[in-house]
Amino acid sequence: VDGERHDFIVVGGGSAGCVVASRLSEINDWKVLLLEAGGEEPPQADVPAFIPLNWETRFDWQYQTEPEDGYCGGKSCTWNAGKVLGGGSILNGMIYNRGNARCYDKWKELGNDGWGFEDVLPYFKKSENNRDPSRAANTNYHAVGGLLNVQRFSYQDKNVQLLMDAFQELGYKDVDINGGTQTGTTLLQFTQKDGRRMSTNRAFIAPFRNKRKNLKVVTNVRVTKVLIEPNSKTAYGVEYASERHRHVTGKAYVNKEVIVSSGALKSPHVLMLSGIGPRSTLSSAGIDVIMDLPVGKNLQDHVTCVGPQLKVEGKQQTLSSNQNIIRHFREYVRNHKGPFSAPGSLQVSAYIKSRYADPAIDFPDIQYFLPSQAVFNTSTGQIRLNTPFCEYNRIYFQPSVMLEKSIGYITIRNKDPFLQPVIVPNYFKNIEDLNVIIDACNFVAKNLSNTKVLKDAGVYLDTRPLPDCAHLEFGTDDYWACLGRNYTETLHHFSGTCKMGPDSDPEAVLDPQLRVRGVKHLRVVDASIIPTLGNSNTNAPVIMIAEKASDMIKEAWQ
Ligand SMILES: Cc1cc2nc3c(=O)[nH]c(=O)nc-3n(C[C@H](O)[C@H](O)[C@H](O)COP(=O)(O)OP(=O)(O)OC[C@H]3O[C@@H](n4cnc5c(N)ncnc54)[C@H](O)[C@@H]3O)c2cc1C
Structure with missing residues (x-):
């Protein structure tokens, strides 16, 4: 790659x-x-029952937030x-x-401009190959024929319908959350194909990688800097280092643009190392300032916690003998079917409203995610680690704050490109976010766990307090806040760390065409x-953003 020139x-x-990279390389004349x-x-990323398997391995940046009270x-x-x-589409x-x-x-x-729902919907549909006929039939919202396979898992254990029934007993209808109604419960769709993960690599790169001569993909190479001509402020290439042998460095050049797509935690890092960021931060790190912009501010996330847990025992638990686990695994390897081909209770989700959401409109601010757990010593609550999601006797509700008001920031420690950035999420700085957690936990503990369908199935709330909150009375607002x-x-x-915005927005790093303000030939996508x-x-939103950005770039250069 060293010394090479691409478009x-x-x-x-x-x-x-x-x-x-996939969309731009559709143009034969462009080298990407x-x-x-x-x-x-x-x-191993394929296996739906093993979603967390690659977490905290070499496939994970394993960022650490700064410790804060x-x-x-x-x-x-x-x-x-x-x-x-x-x-992220692998993890x-x-x-x-x-x-x-x-x-x-x-x-x-x-x-x-150009980013309202009516504007972006065609870009969601552009990628989509919706394989569930009942969903795909709603062509206002869904499409078939795109590169990204979207479908439900065909394997559902006995608790999946039970959980949906419980929400429905409380009046939450079974909805298509991507089809115009969010409040309700849903059997989620996933980016997967017949029981195997469909990452953006598999959907957008693998089919073309060795076929398009104009597309070159190089792994294990870390970009340490975007090269920018300081007078004209024009990006003309990148500097990189080998991940394995960091002293091996090189440069590659562009005829047209550099597009930084390093994710919300690394794109600001790459920009700052390249001289684009808050002047004071760059100066104290000894980096020459190319453009003074609020890079790294506006860090947003969805905070959640280990929320209320349901005990799924007796006939409802799904734990199997070692022999059966091996049989299920073999079945998966053979034909991508059986319990390993799905992530257990995580297939069910629901949107409800906290005290802050407008009851009159369909704009919920709480979403539940329902990962499962295997507790093998029920007196101590000891958890069986690395158990596949399909093997469980607990379901825990992640009470997720979906319209979070607290905003954090990310910055660099110094100019060493290999040092992890400083991350301060500021969770619960706005106390309303904690109140949303409380509302979400109360709904499960007071309403959902008391539904007839769950009681009839022998599924109950686990009222054993978690150790760090055991000093508080279980089920009180203070207890839930403690969990949060x-x-x-x-x-x-x-x-949000390289936010787009109009000229009038002092916090905007990019314009609505995703060009870095004041710098030519450089975008963040x-x-x-x-x-x-x-x-x-x-x-899905990020894939939509990338589809739309690709069209913007094509329009600009064709
Ligand atoms: C554990 C986990 C679970 C999630 N679950 C879901 C889910 O179920 N559904 C959902 O919709 N979203 C989920 N998300 C979020 C979603 O996957 C991410 O928002 C999305 O993948 C972000 O895409 P991105 O392109 O912004 O960044 P990323 O996908 O993170 O891509 C950035 C890429 O840039 C590379 N990179 C970084 N720095 C450099 C550099 N200097 N040089 C070269 N390469 C570099 C990185 O290695 C990475 O491959 C989850 C994310 C995680 C991590």
Whole structure:
């Protein structure tokens, strides 16, 4: 790669970068180079029952937040993020969720022309190959024929329908959350194909990688700097280092643009190392300032915690003997079917409203995610680690704050490109976020766990307090707040750190065409561009952003 010249260099092959590199290389005359710091997609990422298997491995950046009072028990929280071709789409829960139309209309209201829901819907549909006929039939919202397979899992255990029935007993209808109604319960759709993960690498890069001569993909290479001519402020290439042999460095050049798609935690890092960021931060790190911009501010996420747990015992538990686990695994290897082909109770989700949501409109601010757990010593609550999601006797509700009001920031420690950035999420700085957690926990403990369907099935609330909150009475608001503060979790929806906005917005790093303000031939395309985080998971929105950005870039250069 050293010394090579391409039309476009895409920095980071994650959810967004794979889409951008794929779409730009559709133009035969354009040479596209995709540089990814991580390695190739590993086969174990396929298995839906083993979603967390690659977390905290070499496929994960394993960021640590700064320890702060008030969340994560006063310690660091680990923020997982994909360091692999496919990025977050390799580590993620595969949930396909676009978010409320109002979230995108807000982007437009903020002055981002072309980003209202009606504008972005065609780009969601462009990628989509919806394989569930009942969903696909709603052609206002869904499409078939795109590169990204979206479908439900065909394997559902006995608790999946039970959980949906419980929500329905309380009046929450079974809805298509990507089809115009969010409030309700849903059997989620996933970015998967017939029981195997469909990452953006698999959907957008693999089919073309060795076929398009104009697309070059290089892994295990970390971009350490975007090269910018200081007088004209024009990006002309990148500097990189080998991940394995960091002293091996090189440069590659562009005829047209550098597109930074390194994710919301690394794109600001790359920009700052390149001289784009807050003047005071860059100066104290000894970096020459090319452009003084508020890079790294506006860090947004969806905070959640280990919430109320349901005891799923007796006939409802799904634990099997070792012999059966091996049989299920063999079945999966043979034909991608059986319990390993699905993530257990995580297939069910629901949107409800906290005290802050407008009861009159369909704009919920709480979403439940329902991961399962295997507790093998029920007196101590000891958890069986690395158990596949399909093997469980507990379901825990993640009471997720989907319209979070607290905003954090990310910055550099110094100019060493290999040092992890400083991450301060500021969870619960706005106390309303903690109240949303309380409302979400109360709903499960007081309403959902008392439904007839759950009681008839022998599924009950686990009223054993978690150790760090055992000094408080279980089920009180103080107890739930304690869970929020001490058992804090992230949904890994980091975004907003290179926010787009109109000229009038002093916080905007990018214009609505995603060009870095004041710098030519440089764009950011990934979760960092999001001005205000919507009320959904972020993979589908990021893929939409990348589809739209690719068209903008094509329009600009064709
Ligand atoms: C554990 C987890 C679970 C999640 N679950 C869901 C879910 O179920 N549904 C959902 O919709 N969303 C989910 N998300 C969120 C979603 O996957 C992310 O928002 C999305 O993948 C972000 O895409 P991105 O392109 O912005 O960044 P990424 O996908 O993180 O891509 C950035 C890429 O750039 C590379 N990179 C970084 N720095 C450099 C550099 N200097 N040089 C070269 N390459 C670099 C990285 O290695 C990475 O591959 C989850 C995320 C995680 C981590």
